Amino acid sequence: MKEQIEKIMAELSELKCQTEKEVEEARVRFLGKKGEITALFDEFRTIAPDLKREFGQRLNSLKKEAQTRIDALKASAKSTTVSADSAGDVTMPGDPYELGSRHPVSIAREEIVSIFRKFGYDVAEGPEIEDDYHVFEALNFPPNHPARDMQDTFFVSVGHPNPLLLRTHTSSVQVRTMEKMQPPIRVVCPGRVFRNEAISARAHCIFHQVEGLYIDENVTFADLKQAILLFAREMFGADTQIRMRPSYFPFTEPSAEVDVSCNICKGKGCNICKGTGWLEILGCGMVDPNVLEASGIDSKKYSGFAFGMGVERIAMLKWQVNDLRHYFENDMRFLSEFSSAVNV
Ligand code: PHE
Numbered sequence: 001m002k003e004q005i006e007k008i009m010a011e012l013s014e015l016k017c018q019t020e021k022e023v024e025e026a027r028v029r030f031l032g033k034k035g036e037i038t039a040l041f042d043e044f045r046t047i048a049p050d051l052k053r054e055f056g057q058r059l060n061s062l063k064k065e066a067q068t069r070i071d072a073l074k075a076s077a078k079s080t081t082v083s084a085d086s087a088g089d090v091t092m093p094g095d096p097y098e099l100g101s102r103h104p105v106s107i108a109r110e111e112i113v114s115i116f117r118k119f120g121y122d123v124a125e126g127p128e129i130e131d132d133y134h135v136f137e138a139l140n141f142p143p144n145h146p147a148r149d150m151q152d153t154f155f156v157s158v159g160h161p162n163p164l165l166l167r168t169h170t171s172s173v174q175v176r177t178m179e180k181m182q183p184p185i186r187v188v189c190p191g192r193v194f195r196n197e198a199i200s201a202r203a204h205c206i207f208h209q210v211e212g213l214y215i216d217e218n219v220t221f222a223d224l225k226q227a228i229l230l231f232a233r234e235m236f237g238a239d240t241q242i243r244m245r246p247s248y249f250p251f252t253e254p255s256a257e258v259d260v261s262c263n264i265c266k267g268k269g270c271n272i273c274k275g276t277g278w279l280e281i282l283g284c285g286m287v288d289p290n291v292l293e294a295s296g297i298d299s300k301k302y303s304g305f306a307f308g309m310g311v312e313r314i315a316m317l318k319w320q321v322n323d324l325r326h327y328f329e330n331d332m333r334f335l336s337e338f339s340s341a342v343n344v
Contacts, residue, residue, distance in 0.1 A: 101339035108315035126173035166194035178295035215304030224305035252285025282309035
């Protein structure tokens with residue numbers, strides 16, 4: 001019996017099982033009703049009483065060892081079985097990868113830019129961190145104009161005669177273009193802009209603009225109106241009407257704000273246009289001669305117009321989105337709605 005116990009002990013320590021099935025077979029072999037260890041316990045009843053104590057202890061520890069060994073093998077077989085199955089089962093559904101799509105703000109920006117490209121405009125870009133001169137000074141902002149106030153502008157440096165700031169509009173790119181080029185100038189300036197505003201359904205501290213500038217001899221307000229009308233019809237549909245309301249910008253004179261006829265109710269009045277039949281899309285005007293002169297362009301010889309629009313606003317009107325914040329939340333359910341909207 002002693003040899004048998006030792007033999008089983010040795011076998012147990014060398015026992016190897018790959019699968020749960022093999023572990024179960026080993027358990028039956030050693031500990032099952034007709035198992036080798038169970039058989040030793042039966043034999044134990046027949047041995048001489050003076051040997052019982054010694055063999056009882058040996059048998060108990062053998063049984064314990066077998067149970068521990070089998071439990072351990074079972075646990076490791078389980079973990080390897082799981083990974084072997086998941087790696088090997090080719091019928092399992094794959095991990096879903098959601099197909100991305102262009103962001104609606106990108107789609108709208110590209111559409112706006114491509115319309116003006118068709119009209120012969122180039123694209124100009126400039127820095128997002130600008131200086132006061134290019135954002136305000138060169139654009140005829142009087143020194144105490146409210147837009148220079150800390151309320152609207154994120155300053156990067158203060159206490160400097162020409163502080164650095166985050167541009168509040170891309171008109172700064174128009175200034176940089178005029179500094180570099182002589183007319184004829186025809187550019188659109190798409191880009192990100194920053195204003196220190198509370199975030200709401202209608203406003204955000206970061207948004208996108210496309211501004212435009214056209215300077216040549218004999219450019220008139222009629223040219224401006226025609227350019228905006230053609231743009232509005234390309235963007236919102238061939239039957240779109242525009243109207244211009246007098247407005248004020250330091251860098252244009254005269255200045256106007258432009259509304260388009262509501263493309264949802266066709267001018268009848270709905271909750272998107274707040275019952276007016278009109279939607280405001282952009283600001284524009286004839287470039288102030290002071291602005292031309294500040295950048296080295298002869299205002300006696302040349303005239304021009306400028307306009308600027310918010311890309312999110314155009315996108316909201318085009319796709320009837322009622323909350324600007326959707327554009328910044330990256331919710332796939334919202335973004336995927338636009339996967340088929342690319343038509344440029
Ligand atoms: N720069 C103006 C703004 O950001 C828009 C504008 C551009 C108005 C050009 C008139 C002419 O609000």
